[in-house]
Amino acid sequence: MTSAPRPSQPQAADPGMPGARFIDPAALARIGDLELIARWVVEGFISGLHRSPHLGFSTDFAEHRQYMPGDDIRHIDWRVYARTERYYLKEFEADTNTNFTVLLDVSASMGYAHQSLTKLDYAKYLAACLTYFSHRQRDRVGLVTFNDDVVDIVPPSAKHLPHVLHGLDRARAGGKGSLAMPLAKIAENQRRRGIFLLLSDLYEEPASVITALGALRDGGHDVMVMHILDSAERTFPFDDASTFRDLETGVQLPVVPSKLKKEYLAGIDEHVRAMGKRLGENRIDHTLVDTSQPLDRLLFDYLVRRERLRTVR
């Protein structure tokens, strides 16, 4: 693993986002423990947002818990302190109580990494953070991993955070990827409306993606799509004439990058643009995620979209 500057250090240094710490994904990869990563990212993120108007905590008291360094002192229950001389925080019942299900693409193409961190690893961190975040808001959390079929399912539950994290941990990239069949299966089994977060590299035509997600959308679920791409897929930084091998199909192509680069970049940009446009037309949030991007920025984006979803609803 290297700390050398990456070719695309994207919107990370956005000065407009207060409190963001921009944790380097490569640094997170060194930790390994998904729960620890999720706690570290989310707790830090939340602490940084204490002055944010978009705070989504409810006002219904739920329980007390002991003060931990880093907790916001505004939530210290001074009455309890007066009685016991110990710091306790008042915790409130979240007003959201929905199902939050991560749909994680584990096809072979997600195992690609130009540098150290694969797209799947990045998606795992992202899923863990968002799941943890949702769990803190009392959402029921669940997980579905799939390639061209469903691989693993953790049904949504308020107690399933450890299961989800465990499911993420054992997910391995492999197999061909296709959204249609697994999403159709998932849509059939959903009783309650909820939020579905799709993490995938979306190497399909926008129309087929819309079709696959249509079943969920039509079932009244909120669907968010995070389009995960490696920076190399976006910049194509190759020089040598080489044989390129498709990770999913194994097909090999002789390619001279210097000749094809322009054409490739135009193609991928058009694909991303078309995907965002078509999903937006279907009221599906589309977020392009570069694996070199810090995680907490995405959390911020996610929170903004959750607020918007709630407002809209």
Next chain:
Amino acid sequence: MSLLAPLFALGALAVVIPLLVHLVHRERKDALAFPSLMFLRRTPYPFSARQRIRDWLLFLLRSALIVLAALAFARPVVARRQAALAAGTGGQEIVVLLDRSFSMRYSDRWQRARSEVQRVVDGVGNSDRATLIPFDRRASAVNEATNDRAMLRAALDSLKPSDEGTRLAPPVALAQRILSSSDLPRRTLVVVSDFQRTSWDLTDDVQLPPGTEIRTIDVSGEVRDRAVRSVEIRRTPGGDASRVLVSARIVNVGRAQRGIGVRLEVGDREVERKSLDLPEDGGATVTFANVAVPNRAVAARIVIDGDELAGDDIFHFLLTRAPTIPVLLVEHRDALPERGVFVSRALEIGDQPAFDVLARRSDRVAPADLAGRRLVILADAGIPMGVGAQRLERFVREGGGMINVLGERTSARTWPATAKALIPGAISEPADRLGERGAVLGFVDRRHQALALFSGTRSGDLSAARFFRYRPIDTTDGVLARFDDGTAALTEHRLGEGRILTWASTFDGYWNDLPRQAVFLPFLHQLSRYAASYREQKRAYAVGEAVQPGDLVLFDRPGAANVPTRWTVLSPSGKRIAVGGEDGAPSLELREAGVHEVRPSGMPNAEPLLVAANVDPAELDFATFDVSRLTNVLQPPGSVAAPAAAADPQATLAEREQKQSMWWYVLAAAAIILFTEGLLARRTSAQRLLTQ
């Protein structure tokens, strides 16, 4: 620029290594995994894309590094020519000395020498002039100075190596004349040779014009050669004159050789074949016994198995009978038999030449005994009555020799007045020196041909002999030796073509003890040879020697009259050479190895006289001299005071290299490039790792 160790320059060929690295290593061997080929399409590798050199700067740095390192090891020397500096880049007078002596026939020396000259010819510019001078023992330019390369090539093609020896002085003198008279600003002397040590005959006063560049091209190398060096013919001991022993000396340069075949061929017929083992860098002698010899000389040769130098594997010689001097020894009729034993025994010894002695008492000598004799020794016998003074005088006048030994029996009766011409002067009564422990020889003319053998130190002490009695001779002319009282001991006088020696004492051991001295045998042999006008006949000559055909006649028929003066010689290659007369050469100069046939002019059917010639033995000495010695001698002294910017012309290449130390700067440049290459390679490598 010259290179002191040019072989190291071959290291520059390693420049192909970075070339291959930069060409071959640029293509990925493994397929590159990629998430999806959705936006890629097949683009076949164009050939130029595979062969294109990447990282040009690195490639150039690495190539330069290798070339500079090779150059540093080759020890470069910058040759700055004084004349060129002064005159800019004007025309050049080039003189090429090409060694064509026999030793250049070895292996591929001649081909290499020609290639070198060809290269020089190719470099002749339009404003230059070149002269090609082949040389062996002599030198002559084959063309006028010209810039016509075609003409120079044609002249070069017409040359081939000769059988002659090598001398450096003639070609250098010729080159000096050409270069000195040149009006061109630059002058170059190119010497292409194997630089045999035996070819050195230069003196220190040879000077080339100032500013002349001297280039030496050495084509010598390791030599492995075997050669027949000499042949000796001796009479078979105890046999008659028609049987001889032929001994050949074979020498070997290089590793030991086993089972080398040696053949004796007489005429065109193989007489005998033997096998011989030759030691490393040594020689051996092979002997062919009991070889029959015809009456006349015939051409013969010793042939050994061939090697890389074929010309010295054959030795031509004339097979003749062992030389003999027929002698008539006359003793006084009353002499005791033991008194002649010293002379007769002394003449029995030796075979170069042998003495065929016919001993007679003075009263029994017949005129027929003189027939075929070359020498008559009168051992205190006086004029034999049966022959008479007149016949003896005629014998001497026609070229015969005579030795008069005076003793107690010498008197007016034994030497009548009619024999006055046969004695040098009046002969007195014996002088007695008994009371003084005898006389000694006080003066010996060692410069005289007859006594020159004793001129060297430790070569016979004639003064050791004691003379108790002798007969003083009244003469002042032709005295070759005197006793310590000044009286003549040995005199010579000529009569017609013949020689007469008179010895004032005896050879019987009574009047002196000379016969008991070790010097007696050579003394008597020398007197006999001289008196008989004996000349050793050469059976084999070396190429380069001169032969007088008239002498050959005299060897063949001693005392022959009416010797022709004009001759036609047929050389081994079939060339006809006129010798003698107004048009011909004064003597036959041998220029080819082989047997020459010599006939009187206008007599093509006459029985030829034969002359066998072999390669100059000096050419078989393959030792070389240091080429820098030639450069040092030829460098013009005026150039010593050249400006500091010019190279010191007297310095050898090694000295100039040492003075300039160019290799140090080249190596320093290579080190800088190495450092730069390291930095650049590291940076490039890091960037590539990052992008992958």
